[in-house]
Amino acid sequence: PSVPTASSARLGFNSIPGSKIDAVSVPEGYTAQVLAPWGQPIMSGGSEWKRDGSNNATDQANAMGMHHDGLHFFPLNDDGSDGLLCVNHEYIDQNALHPNGSDKDADGIRSSVDQVRKEINAHGVAVVRIQLIANEWKVVDNDPLNRRYTGATTMNISGPLANSDKLKTPFSPDGSQARGTLNNCGNGYTPWGTYLTCEENWPGYFINKGTTTAEQDRIGIETSSTTRYGWETVAGSPEERVDEFARFDVTPTGNSAMDDYRNEANGHGYIVEVDPYTANSRAVKRTALGRFRHEGCTFGKLTEGKPITFYSGHDSRFEYMYKFVSDALWDPADADAKNRMAMGDKYMDAGTLYVAKFDADGVGTWLPLTMTGSTKNGGTLADHFTSLAEIILNTAGAADLVGATPMDRPEWCAVDPFTGSVYLTLTNNTRRNAATGTNPANPRLNNKFGHIIRWDEGETHTTFSWDIFVFGSDAAGDAATNLSGLNEFNQFASPDGLAFDKRGIMWIQTDNGADEVQNYTNDQMLAVVPSMLTDTDGKQQTIDDANQGELRRFFVGPNGCEVTGFTITPDYTTMFVSIQHPGNWPYSDNAAQETPNGMTLRPRASLVAIRKADGGALGV
Ligand code: FEO
Numbered sequence: 001p002s003v004p005t006a007s008s009a010r011l012g013f014n015s016i017p018g019s020k021i022d023a024v025s026v027p028e029g030y031t032a033q034v035l036a037p038w039g040q041p042i043m044s045g046g047s048e049w050k051r052d053g054s055n056n057a058t059d060q061a062n063a064m065g066m067h068h069d070g071l072h073f074f075p076l077n078d079d080g081s082d083g084l085l086c087v088n089h090e091y092i093d094q095n096a097l098h099p100n101g102s103d104k105d106a107d108g109i110r111s112s113v114d115q116v117r118k119e120i121n122a123h124g125v126a127v128v129r130i131q132l133i134a135n136e137w138k139v140v141d142n143d144p145l146n147r148r149y150t151g152a153t154t155m156n157i158s159g160p161l162a163n164s165d166k167l168k169t170p171f172s173p174d175g176s177q178a179r180g181t182l183n184n185c186g187n188g189y190t191p192w193g194t195y196l197t198c199e200e201n202w203p204g205y206f207i208n209k210g211t212t213t214a215e216q217d218r219i220g221i222e223t224s225s226t227t228r229y230g231w232e233t234v235a236g237s238p239e240e241r242v243d244e245f246a247r248f249d250v251t252p253t254g255n256s257a258m259d260d261y262r263n264e265a266n267g268h269g270y271i272v273e274v275d276p277y278t279a280n281s282r283a284v285k286r287t288a289l290g291r292f293r294h295e296g297c298t299f300g301k302l303t304e305g306k307p308i309t310f311y312s313g314h315d316s317r318f319e320y321m322y323k324f325v326s327d328a329l330w331d332p333a334d335a336d337a338k339n340r341m342a343m344g345d346k347y348m349d350a351g352t353l354y355v356a357k358f359d360a361d362g363v364g365t366w367l368p369l370t371m372t373g374s375t376k377n378g379g380t381l382a383d384h385f386t387s388l389a390e391i392i393l394n395t396a397g398a399a400d401l402v403g404a405t406p407m408d409r410p411e412w413c414a415v416d417p418f419t420g421s422v423y424l425t426l427t428n429n430t431r432r433n434a435a436t437g438t439n440p441a442n443p444r445l446n447n448k449f450g451h452i453i454r455w456d457e458g459e460t461h462t463t464f465s466w467d468i469f470v471f472g473s474d475a476a477g478d479a480a481t482n483l484s485g486l487n488e489f490n491q492f493a494s495p496d497g498l499a500f501d502k503r504g505i506m507w508i509q510t511d512n513g514a515d516e517v518q519n520y521t522n523d524q525m526l527a528v529v530p531s532m533l534t535d536t537d538g539k540q541q542t543i544d545d546a547n548q549g550e551l552r553r554f555f556v557g558p559n560g561c562e563v564t565g566f567t568i569t570p571d572y573t574t575m576f577v578s579i580q581h582p583g584n585w586p587y588s589d590n591a592a593q594e595t596p597n598g599m600t601l602r603p604r605a606s607l608v609a610i611r612k613a614d615g616g617a618l619g620v
């Protein structure tokens with residue numbers, strides 16, 4: 001049978017206006033339900049969430065974490081009414097987490113061990129079973145598959161850095177393990193039924209007050225005063241340091257890595273694989289996919305007998321876009337493998353990491369980050385690194401040497417199931433100026449609205465062709481700004497979350513848009529079917545004045561939030577998204593509650609389950 005190259009799906013809702021209220025907005029005929037907010041217990045060890053912020057660290061370890069982000073639904077039955085949600089918890093708001101905010105003093109020194117433990121436990125991943133009962137999703141309390149992976153959970157290391165000297169710590173003398181996953185932002189999943197959580201802004205959780213390494217300088221490990229939350233400050237005296245907190249201070253103090261925590265941060269910055277279907281299973285950090293501030297991780301279109309490609313962007317200004325190509329060739333039977341983590345070992349531990357170079361003529365090159373990979377000044381990476389493990393440890397530094405294209409903050413990637421085209425959000429970059437210059441793939445100075453770039457892989461793994469699918473803008477922007485002709489009903493800025501469902505609908509989410517758009521609407525989610533926008537000659541089109549009706553606003557979040565993370569049940573009747581850092585949401589009945597630090601109520605990041613009132617398929 002011939003493979004269709006365009007989706008037959010057509011959006012079946014009218015674009016909704018923007019909104020700026022303490023509630024979500026959905027199209028007519030749709031419903032939205034709050035599900036599994038921060039602090040809701042999912043295991044028996046935690047007590048009910050308390051409005052005054054007084055839940056302790058143990059409660060938090062047994063409850064949903066804070067600041068929900070990427071997520072994925074793993075079905076447990078055929079009709080999509082029972083399944084497991086894996087949810088990222090990116091970071092924390094100390095004001096909301098504690099009764100009266102952080103206990104840090106004027107020097108940034110913390111005093112409460114329980115507060116710090118609670119903060120560590122509010123990070124990471126939640127796995128939670130949910131069921132649809134009478135048109136309402138419910139958390140299955142204390143299900144045997146419910147669990148938390150936190151900033152302290154022991155995880156295995158696999159790939160080139162496993163057991164290397166750079167991973168050896170007092171906790172793991174053989175370099176086979178690391179503790180915790182931090183700043184889990186975007187996500188992915190695998191063809192064999194596991195979840196991928198991505199470690200994004202982890203460098204700010206570690207501090208080196210002594211001599212830093214070139215790799216630490218490149219990635220931006222903290223060097224002055226205290227870390228982002230000051231966890232290392234409760235470690236006690238140097239003589240009686242408390243290992244669980246001291247490890248965030250990676251300053252070399254002794255004669256070897258066994259005498260201090262110099263290698264502790266080296267266990268962070270990876271794609272982490274979790275098997276949701278196996279209770280108590282150990283998470284694995286897949287180092288072959290590179291070490292940087294991973295936003296997401298998305299696999300390319302699968303072809304039997306060909307390698308699997310995973311795409312991951314480094315979300316920071318002027319950072320790069322990467323892909324990993326497996327050595328192992330895809331065997332469709334592996335989708336049903338009983339030992340799922342063995343499939344991760346097979347497809348994610350050995351392969352080639354590449355970084356993208358975008359050229360002016362709409363073509364591009366994937367540059368290999370291997371010992372034999374050519375550097376831009378002649379020579380190879382072997383002139384600069386002693387092993388693949390060293391290259392991976394300083395992935396961004398290696399990418400500098402080969403001449404990768406500095407991008408406007410690569411966030412999520414999504415792959416069109418019909419065309420195989422890869423879409424990438426470039427959220428914004430207000431520091432792109434005359435001094436830094438532009439490049440063809442990032443053509444706007446002061447790029448505060450962001451854009452979405454797209455490419456098709458070439459015949460080999462090292463070439464691709466690309467174009468820019470849509471530029472963010474306010475509707476009132478002049479012709480030089482509103483390059484895609486957006487209108488009131490689809491103006492957006494700062495595209496971030498991005499996903500295709502299998503029908504070929506692409507869902508675009510935004511994070512903290514430019515004022516011109518933010519004055520009109522809160523963060524939002526739009527939808528479009530890119531593969532239907534083709535010329536008669538089959539060439540894919542970009543968003544322009546002629547096809548404005550095809551990019552439609554589907555959802556608007558409450559005040560203060562970012563809309564992020566997308567997953568949909570296999571029957572397309574429920575979509576789950578995360579509402580991160582809302583301002584005054586989700587409760588409207590909180591007039592009598594505590595009001596710490598000037599907040600009018602204690603906001604809770606949460607999932608939202610979106611359905612049609614008639615139970616039909618969403619979006620169409
Ligand atoms: Fe955590 Fe790049 O967003």
Ligand code: CA
Pocket residue numbers: 185186295411496497511564
């Ligand atoms: Ca993001």
Ligand code: CA
Pocket residue numbers: 411427496511
């Ligand atoms: Ca963002």
Ligand code: CA
Pocket residue numbers: 090511562580
């Ligand atoms: Ca965020």
